[in-house]
Amino acid sequence: MKRRMSKEENSNYIEMHADLGVENKGFDQEGEDGSKPAEGEGETASVQLSAFEAADGLSELDYTQIKPYAGMPKEVLLQYSTQACYRLPREILFWFTVLCTLVLVAVTATIIALSPQCLSWWQSSPVYQIYPRSFQDSDQDGVGDLKGIQNRLDHFVYLNVKAVWISPFYKSPMKDFGYDVEDFREIDPIFGTMEDFDNLLSSIHDRGLKLIIDFIPNHTSDKHVWFQRSRNGTEKYKDYYIWKDCESVNGTVTKPPNNWVSVFGNSAWQFDAVRGQCYLHQFLKEQPDLNFRNADVLKEMTDVIRFWLEKGVDGLRMDAVKFILEAEHLRDEPQVNPEQNPENITSHSELYHDYTDSQVGLHVILQGWRQVMDEYSTEPGRYRFMVTESYDYEKIGRTMMYYGTSFVQEANFPFNFYLLDLPESLSGRACYDLVKLWMSNMPKGYWPNWVVGNHDNPRIASAVSRKYVNVINMLLLTLPGTPTSYYGEEIGMENIAVSEDQIQDPFGKFDPSENRDPFRSPMQWDSSPNAGFSEANKTWLPVHPEYQTCNVMMQRNDSSSPLALYRTLTALRESELPLHRGWVCLVWSDADIFAYVRELDGLSTAFLIVLNLGNGSTTDLTGVVPELPREASVRVSTLSGSMKTVSLAAIKTETGEGLVLEYHTREPIHEVSRFRENCFVSEKACYFSALGILYKNC
Numbered sequence: 001m002k003r004r005m006s007k008e009e010n011s012n013y014i015e016m017h018a019d020l021g022v023e024n025k026g027f028d029q030e031g032e033d034g035s036k037p038a039e040g041e042g043e044t045a046s047v048q049l050s051a052f053e054a055a056d057g058l059s060e061l062d063y064t065q066i067k068p069y070a071g072m073p074k075e076v077l078l079q080y081s082t083q084a085c086y087r088l089p090r091e092i093l094f095w096f097t098v099l100c101t102l103v104l105v106a107v108t109a110t111i112i113a114l115s116p117q118c119l120s121w122w123q124s125s126p127v128y129q130i131y132p133r134s135f136q137d138s139d140q141d142g143v144g145d146l147k148g149i150q151n152r153l154d155h156f157v158y159l160n161v162k163a164v165w166i167s168p169f170y171k172s173p174m175k176d177f178g179y180d181v182e183d184f185r186e187i188d189p190i191f192g193t194m195e196d197f198d199n200l201l202s203s204i205h206d207r208g209l210k211l212i213i214d215f216i217p218n219h220t221s222d223k224h225v226w227f228q229r230s231r232n233g234t235e236k237y238k239d240y241y242i243w244k245d246c247e248s249v250n251g252t253v254t255k256p257p258n259n260w261v262s263v264f265g266n267s268a269w270q271f272d273a274v275r276g277q278c279y280l281h282q283f284l285k286e287q288p289d290l291n292f293r294n295a296d297v298l299k300e301m302t303d304v305i306r307f308w309l310e311k312g313v314d315g316l317r318m319d320a321v322k323f324i325l326e327a328e329h330l331r332d333e334p335q336v337n338p339e340q341n342p343e344n345i346t347s348h349s350e351l352y353h354d355y356t357d358s359q360v361g362l363h364v365i366l367q368g369w370r371q372v373m374d375e376y377s378t379e380p381g382r383y384r385f386m387v388t389e390s391y392d393y394e395k396i397g398r399t400m401m402y403y404g405t406s407f408v409q410e411a412n413f414p415f416n417f418y419l420l421d422l423p424e425s426l427s428g429r430a431c432y433d434l435v436k437l438w439m440s441n442m443p444k445g446y447w448p449n450w451v452v453g454n455h456d457n458p459r460i461a462s463a464v465s466r467k468y469v470n471v472i473n474m475l476l477l478t479l480p481g482t483p484t485s486y487y488g489e490e491i492g493m494e495n496i497a498v499s500e501d502q503i504q505d506p507f508g509k510f511d512p513s514e515n516r517d518p519f520r521s522p523m524q525w526d527s528s529p530n531a532g533f534s535e536a537n538k539t540w541l542p543v544h545p546e547y548q549t550c551n552v553m554m555q556r557n558d559s560s561s562p563l564a565l566y567r568t569l570t571a572l573r574e575s576e577l578p579l580h581r582g583w584v585c586l587v588w589s590d591a592d593i594f595a596y597v598r599e600l601d602g603l604s605t606a607f608l609i610v611l612n613l614g615n616g617s618t619t620d621l622t623g624v625v626p627e628l629p630r631e632a633s634v635r636v637s638t639l640s641g642s643m644k645t646v647s648l649a650a651i652k653t654e655t656g657e658g659l660v661l662e663y664h665t666r667e668p669i670h671e672v673s674r675f676r677e678n679c680f681v682s683e684k685a686c687y688f689s690a691l692g693i694l695y696k697n698c
Contacts, residue, residue: 111693114696115695116684116685116695116696120385121383122163123482123580124162125163126159126163126483126573127163127212128156128163128165128487130487131486132144132145133190134533135152136523136534137535137536140535141534142536142538142539143539144523144533145192146187146197146200147200150199153207157209158556158567159490159566160574161570163210163315164204165214165315165317166212166213167455168216169191169192170184172188172221173286175506177504180286181220182220182223183225198311201311205312210385212313212317212387215304215305215318216319217290217320218290218321221287222286222287226300233275239294240296241279241291242288242291242326243275243278244257244269245257246269246278251273253270257330258330258332258333259351261346261348262282262284262285264510265348270288289326293325298365302368305372309372309373313384315384316387317388319389320390321389322362326355333351333354333356335351335352358390363404367408369386370404370410373386387413388414391415391417396438399414402414412447413449416438416449416450417451418434419450419452419476421434423458423463426468428588428592428595428611429591430613432594435479435594442680445682445683445684447482447683448480449481449482449484450481452473452476455516459493461493461494462494467655468656469492469562469656470565470656470658471613471656471657473566474638477570478598480580480583480584485566487523490566491552493521493550495521496541496542496543498518498541498542502542505517505520517541521543522539522540524547524552525552526551527547527548527554531543565638572636577687578598581683581685583681584596584679585599585670586678586679588625590619592614594611600687601684601698602686602688604664606662606664608661608663609658609660609661610661611658612657613656614655615655616655617653618650618651619650620648620650620651621648621649623649625669625675628648628665628669632646633645634661634662637657638656685698
């Protein structure tokens, strides 16, 4: 039977073990003379609690007289760590840390789940269209080029514009200024080389900008190698184009396959003596239509898309997409005027184009191209943008089909050309109608866009008047969605006069009244000869005679210029949430005024935009919209010297004046029942003021 030690024996036992403990060499010290201390001196004792104590019936509680000390062995540390005064705070701290971690993870996951998708680059910035022949000439030949564009990239940075669209620069005989492509993988020498393009693209990306280029799928040039092989009967290429038998005399078609008419006028069929057949061309006879019902053609054009995406371009504008397919049966198209003599039909507008545009299968092709672009959109920040060009006039439903469906995406948006009709009946009511036409027909949740000028339409300053330039730019930059600006509109450039013998435009040569050259004059940079566009003796089109009073350099030094206003509006659009992703509510229109509100759920700051597109007037909006406050502050005005605050019961505006008014409210207009049909939102989000974040599902 084992005997329990007495306290005296226990004390002696501990002292003995202290002497036999583990020696900690790290605490050995030398004396001042470098000698080692005597054995046992200066050593830190360590207590060993072994199975020997347990064998004698000892417990850890018998050693409570030992106090914690620096360098204690784990056995002593564990002896004290199990005591409640040490264990309880440690466990509380541990579980508190676990709880905080779980809460943080849950909050982070919730924020991510509820956060709306960030706007992509093509949504957050205006798109600036460059007509390359007219932007900047770098080699003194009188024609703009790629190096010239590269030399002017700082202009876009100055404008707060981050997306640049360049019209065609492919190798081309230039029968339609680049829209007749001879080689989709080459740069036309007039614009430079592929090295010039690579340098331009690199410089664009270095500045944080994005590049959109034209893709022209419907047709090629008749100089393209595919067409040359097709007309010669090379087996693979025989059906790359649409060939049909026809009757001709001395190369002139006397009996075409049907009554189809080209966009530029006259028969859409041209006889080719080499092949002995007619080929279809919906534009110039030098632009034969590709046959997209041939799988090889579709693959060839898809490979062209891949070529430019691999180059690094950020987006493609799909040109004239509604003409890609034609009806296989080749029936005559119905006449607009059934009484008209069929032999006298020479204009594209004299037929209903039931068989030559928007055919079944078109959207399948476009959806396939969208999928290809998605393959190149996987890298962060490298989303590839796709926009389609198709003006369907009163058939707006056809245009909306280019958005795709909720299951299959197509274009990010089709170009909205309806505001191009605004000059025909300029008024507040007309503007209201055109804006609502798009917003009410656009599929819910999709992204709108706006175009007020391009290379095929008169400039704003000439189509209406210079006094409306600022107010129309304000309209463009404060509506929801992506605005597209044509080069020179930021300074209010006007059309030039082009005599009949100076016409370069092929459409104008067919019909001088339809000449598009006046809208394509050289960019006006400064007051030097040729407006700083070129050092050549002669430019490809004349420079506007008043360039010395309307140019970029002059307006950069004028705080009240159209350029200064444009820059202010792009910065405001970028910085204010309601302006780039909030609701738009169309609250008022009459013969003179168009007014709308931009607001965001959860954000008290809202903007009222008042545009005068008619005569000077005074408007009381509080009577129409009592939810508005009595006063609002003027954030931006198209006129210098405007008041700092405006009474919304008496908003006085002059002809061509525009106001961006800021106010604060807790009563959003889009929640008022009588305005619900006039309120629209894309990429809906709400603002949580406590955290300063956006969230969805609100």
